[in-house]
Amino acid sequence: MQYLKKIKPWQWGVITFLSIALLYFAIPPDNPLFNTEYSTVIRDEQGDLLHAYINKEEQWHFPPSEGIIPEKLKKAVISYEDEAFYSHPGIDPSAIARALYNNLKEGEITSGASTLTMQLARMRNPKSRSYFHKLLEVIDALKIELHYSKEEILNLYLNHAPYGGNVIGYQTAAYKFFGKKPQQLTWGEAATLAVLPNAPGLIYPGEPSKLLEVKRNSLLKKLLDRGTIEELTYQLASIEPVPDQFITFAKDAPHLSRFLKMKYPDQKELNTTISKKIQRISNQIAEKHHTVLAPYSIHNLSILIADTKTGAIKAYVGSPDFFDAQHNGQVDGVQAARSSGSILKPFLYALSMDEGLILPQSLIRDLPTYFDGFAPSNANKTFQGVATAKEALVSSLNIPAVRLLNTYGIFQFYTFLKMAGVSTLFRSADDYGLPLILGGAEVNMWDMVTLYRALANEGVVQNNSLLKEESSQQGKQVMSAGASFLTLEMMKELVRPGSEYYWRRFSNQQQFAWKTGTSFGHKDAWAIGVNPQYTIAVWVGNFNGETNKNLSGASSAGPILFDLLQALPVKPGKKWFIKNEMDFTPKKICSLSGFAATKACTEVDTVDAPYFMKPLRTCDYHETRYFSTDGKYQTCSHCWDKLGAVEKSVTLYAPDIAYYLRENGQYIEAIPRHFPDCPRYKSEQSIEIIYPNLDAKLFLPRDYDGEIQEVICKVGNTQAVEKVYWYLNESFLGSTEENHKMAIHFKPGKNYLKVVAENGSEDSRTVFAQVKE
Structure with a gap:
């Protein structure tokens, strides 16, 4: 205490000043050093x-780079602005003394003696030029030097230096003046950027600056x-x-850029998975086809390309x-919900295999079909009778798909779509109904x-990614690997357009599983395909619907x-899955029906079936029957003692299937009827009314003169x-032979139609007729 009494007042003043100074310099400057609103920058992979x-602020100012400053730019800046940068503590005393002498001599401020650190201090707190403000810069520079390394100071300076006009920062300047990354600058370009912050007004748009060239x-x-x-x-x-x-x-x-900016408003630098090369290829092809389609009043199209394995998006074209x-044109077709057309069909077929309903070889009925007011039709307005699952998928037949969905279950399929990440479904499964598989649902390209x-990933669904830092999430198994592979094998057989029809003739052509879709009313056209490297989706239409x-x-x-497929770079490696x-697991199936073989099946194939699929239903197209020795009649235990009993496997088609198979030129062997004198004989149901449909409302058309047709x-x-x-x-109309068709004049209201075959088989139905106005 005695010692403190000996301290003189002026000494207390010095101690206080030094303490305050020490405290000031000990407290770090603001972090971040600059409270700047940066531009949003979108980069490729x-x-x-x-x-x-x-x-x-209407400025082009890229976010600061944490990377290493290009060596050329670093040497040029230090040589021009501050050669003693790595040796001084933030100020250069000799330069300050020299500048002070020259300013006093000239009677005005002609030199500032600012180091890079002092210029950085002035950038963060810009003020008018005066000795007092210069002193503040000196103090701030010393403080910055205490808390930042030389490399950090240089980085901060270059990232916030003015380069003329509304261009701030060396990264922005490299792109704005030379159209390249800072790492690609030449010595001449680096020297230009080194001298510009000292005199940013030397850039004259449209006119080369001689003074800038001299300084450089x-x-x-x-x-x-x-x-x-x-x-x-x-x-x-x-x-x-x-x-x-x-x-x-x-x-x-x-x-894409607008989508990311809106999704991540606070993130100023967005590093995407986009390949600029693939993006530009996609843009060019989009523009080319837009030119071709525009004369037909088709003005919009969208493209999305992803890495099949990782889901990294490689190209994103919202519109041409x-x-x-x-x-x-500003509508984003990648995110817009549109009618799915037929592009959901492959997933129904894959799921139906897992459920044991079909294999690719299995027959599905392709007949006039009526479901409570909904009567689907094929695009070509024809009926085959039956088609294999593979034929139905490759030809995109609507009726087999609707019948399959009805068997599989609307709610089950709807639940699958939800679980697999289809985000655009906003109605219930019952509201969508069976048209769900024909385009009754809204989907977007991203989800597809x-x-x-x-x-392509063995039935595992995993999100797509747009940003490099997005972590790959754990996928969900939504289909079996076996069903997924068999579905891809079927889709590979879809006929390609144009010259691609002959793709198998060329060894360098790529295998590709793809599917098309056209919405009701021809408002949306889809084509989506996949191979081990790329998944490509294309939508064509008009955004106004x-x-x-x-x-x-x-x-x-x-x-x-296919233009995209042929133009994209191909990595060496596996060409197919x-x-x-x-x-x-091996499965024995009937060669005709594609269902599990029975003893009655005359030809049996062994095929691959998904290992975890449920039991496949047995074939009902073949039965074992007994015939008389002469083959004229079928027999049973009550009459074969008299006529004989020759066991034989027969092919049985339902009457409606048989009708359309014959319509399409297929020969169907007739099956002899049962022996009519057999005491247990009963006429079999060998005929069926196949049109009009059961309990359907029939609209009666009028002729030109108003008469009901x-x-x-x-x-x-x-x-x-x-x-x-x-x-x-109950009134007899007439008879038909072989090809059983008849033109009938129905009355409006309730009608009763009946047909009787000569062997006693009969069928009937009630027909509700209504005049079509």
Whole structure:
């Protein structure tokens, strides 16, 4: 205490001042050093610029880079601005003394003696030039030096230096003046960026600056004199033109960029998985086909390409022209919900295999079908009678798909879609109903790429990714690996458009599983395909929902899909999916029906079935029957003692199937009827009315003169029925032979139609007729 009494007042003042100074310098400066609103920058997978958005201050100011400053730029800046940068503590006393002497001598401020650190201090707190403000800069510079490394200071300076106009930061300047990354700058370009912050007004858009060229060349000479660059480098750099314009930033993926900016508003630098090469290929193909389609009043199309394995998005085209306001070019077709057409069918077939309903070889009925007011039809308006699951999927037959969905279950399929990540379904399963499989649902391209990737990844669905930092989430098993592989094998057989029809003739052609879809009313055309490297989705149509008869998946979207496939870079490696034998089990099936073989099946194939599939239903197209020795009649235990009993396997088609098979030219062997004198004989149900449909409402068309027209009714038969007798409301109409069709005049209201075969078999139904006004 005695010692403290000896301290003089002025000494207390010094101690207080030093304590405050020590405390001031000990407290770190603001972190971050700059409270700046940066531009939003979108980059591709290699770090190249895809898109940039100006900041709120109407400036182009890219977010600071944490990377290493290019060596050329670093040497040029230090040589020009602050040669003693790595040796001084933030200020250069000798330079300050020299500047003070010159300023006093001239009577005005002619030199500032600012180091890079002092310039950084002035950037963060800009003020008018005065000795007092210079003192504040000195103090701030010393504080910055205490808390930041030299590399951090240089990085901060270059990232916030003004480069003329509304360009801030060396990264922005490299793109804005030279159209390249800072790492790609030449010595001449690096020297230009080194001198600009000292005099940013030297950039004149549209007019080269002679003074800028002089300053740059002076710096280059200095670098030459100090041995930093060689004579040849100096000569070449000196003749480079100085920038005379501001380069417009790339806009390779405008829809993607806007989507990301809205999704991540606080993230100023977004590093995507996009490949600029693939993006530009996609843009070019989109523009090319837009030109072809526009004369047909088709103005919009969208493309999405993903890495099949990882889900990383490689190209994202929302529309062919973002700035086409007349045709809603700013609508993002990748995210927009559109009618699915037929593109959900592959998943129904895969799920039905797991359920034990079908295999690719199994027959599905392709007949006039009626479900409580819903009567699906095939695109070609014809009926085959039956088609294998593979034929039905490859030909995109609507009726087999609807019948299969009815068997599989609407709610079960709807639940699968929800579980697999289809985000656009906003109604209940019952509201969608059976049209769900024909385009009655709303889907978007993003979700469809996710789904088709699941087929390629052994039935595991995993989200797509747009940003490099997005972690790959755990996938969900939604289909078996075996069913997924068999579905891809079926889809591979779909006929390709144009010259791609002959793809098998060329060894360098890629295998590709793909599916098309066309919505009701021709408003949407889809084509989606997958191979081990890429999953590609294409949508074509008009964003205003306009109907256009020229739209179809095969002719509108298909050619774009295969143009993309042929143009994309191909990695060496597997060309098709590898079949894992552990995912399959051998299954004996009937060669005709494709269902589990019975003793009655005459030909049996052994095929691969998904290992975990439920039991496949047995074949009902073959039965064992007994015939008389002469083959004229069927017999049973009550009559074969008299006629004989020859066991024979027969093929049985339902009457409606038999009718359409015959219509399509297929020969069906007639089955002899049962022996009529057998005491236990009973006529078999060998005929069936196949049109009009059971309990359907029939609309009666009018002729040009207003008269109600007749309706063609049809009867199918399985046995050797030569003659069928027709009755309407108990009145005999006539008979038909072989091909059983009859034109009938129905009355409005309730009608009773009956047919009787000569062997005693009969069928009838009630027909409700209504005049179509």
